[in-house]
Amino acid sequence: MNWITKFIKPKIKSLFEKKSSKIEENLWTTCTCKNLIYKEDLDSNQKVCPKCGEHHKLTCQERFKTFFDKKEFELLETPLPKDDPLKFEDKKKYTDRLKAARKLTGQDDAILIAKGKIQNIDTVVGAQDFRFIGGSFGAASGEAFIAGAQYAIENKMPYVFFSCSGGQRMHESSIALMQMSRTALAVNELKKKNVPFIVILTNPTTGGVTASWAMLGDILISEPKSVIGFAGRRVIQDTVRETLPEDFQTAEYVKDHGGLDLIVERQYLNSTVGTLLNVLLKKAEAQVKQESNVTVDQSLQSAS
Numbered sequence: 001m002n003w004i005t006k007f008i009k010p011k012i013k014s015l016f017e018k019k020s021s022k023i024e025e026n027l028w029t030t031c032t033c034k035n036l037i038y039k040e041d042l043d044s045n046q047k048v049c050p051k052c053g054e055h056h057k058l059t060c061q062e063r064f065k066t067f068f069d070k071k072e073f074e075l076l077e078t079p080l081p082k083d084d085p086l087k088f089e090d091k092k093k094y095t096d097r098l099k100a101a102r103k104l105t106g107q108d109d110a111i112l113i114a115k116g117k118i119q120n121i122d123t124v125v126g127a128q129d130f131r132f133i134g135g136s137f138g139a140a141s142g143e144a145f146i147a148g149a150q151y152a153i154e155n156k157m158p159y160v161f162f163s164c165s166g167g168q169r170m171h172e173s174s175i176a177l178m179q180m181s182r183t184a185l186a187v188n189e190l191k192k193k194n195v196p197f198i199v200i201l202t203n204p205t206t207g208g209v210t211a212s213w214a215m216l217g218d219i220l221i222s223e224p225k226s227v228i229g230f231a232g233r234r235v236i237q238d239t240v241r242e243t244l245p246e247d248f249q250t251a252e253y254v255k256d257h258g259g260l261d262l263i264v265e266r267q268y269l270n271s272t273v274g275t276l277l278n279v280l281l282k283k284a285e286a287q288v289k290q291e292s293n294v295t296v297d298q299s300l301q302s303a304s
Contacts, residue, residue, distance in 0.1 A: 060112035073116035078144035109140035113148040119274025135165035142179030149186040158196040167207015180212035196280035222251035
């Protein structure tokens with residue numbers, strides 16, 4: 001066996017094999033239904049499996065493109081607190097995890113806030129990227145959420161938020177837990193100012209996100225079969241020592257037990273939310289008029 005047969009031919013063969021597998025990886029993906037899906041078909045269907053209907057996770061940018069009218073939106077700048085205030089380290093440094101997540105997502109944190117039109121209604125929309133440390137909610141996420149709420153109040157625009165998170169970010173300990181009360185207070189300010197707040201829960205929405213702002217919307221909507229809960233299924237089952245229903249903590253189960261208003265497929269979210277915003281804005285306008293009339297009546301009574 002000469003050197004061409006021994007070294008050159010195997011090298012050429014391995015190059016072709018690597019190229020072939022890379023092309024295949026780029027063209028195809030799999031779903032939990034175990035079907036092989038052409039990526040182009042999945043993307044053209046808003047990342048909903050054409051065979052089983054599973055709604056695959058979207059990035060924040062993808063979410064905005066599928067939701068805003070004509071895919072047009074403008075990202076809003078949000079405050080970015082100091083990284084790693086607790087100098088947290090487990091198997092890796094928290095700062096290293098942040099660097100890796102930022103490189104993967106192209107975002108400073110798990111949340112992006114944008115403004116655009118929904119059925120021709122100016123709206124502020126927030127979204128979480130699960131790839132950013134499981135969409136976990138820390139100080140930067142809290143600042144982004146509150147900045148979005150403040151912008152909505154100042155500009156009298158509805159606030160819509162897509163949740164996709166495993167909960168509060170453990171790397172920030174009590175600082176992350178503090179965001180639960182801060183975001184709840186921000187939602188309270190939206191309600192005081194009669195600003196519509198709609199939450200769309202996507203797969204998964206769990207932990208401290210579910211226990212705070214994600215369940216405080218004027219209307220709660222979910223994508224089909226999304227996991228929605230606080231503690232994990234196994235933890236609950238071991239605690240109550242009972243076998244839980246097969247569909248436990250799915251959007252359908254939560255809706256049947258009064259925890260959701262609607263389950264809407266991704267392709268209909270723009271039109272459905274647009275219709276709801278029309279109703280909520282008219283209601284808010286009527287409430288403002290009623291309050292102003294009461295104020296005028298009180299002034300007249302005081303004058304007389």
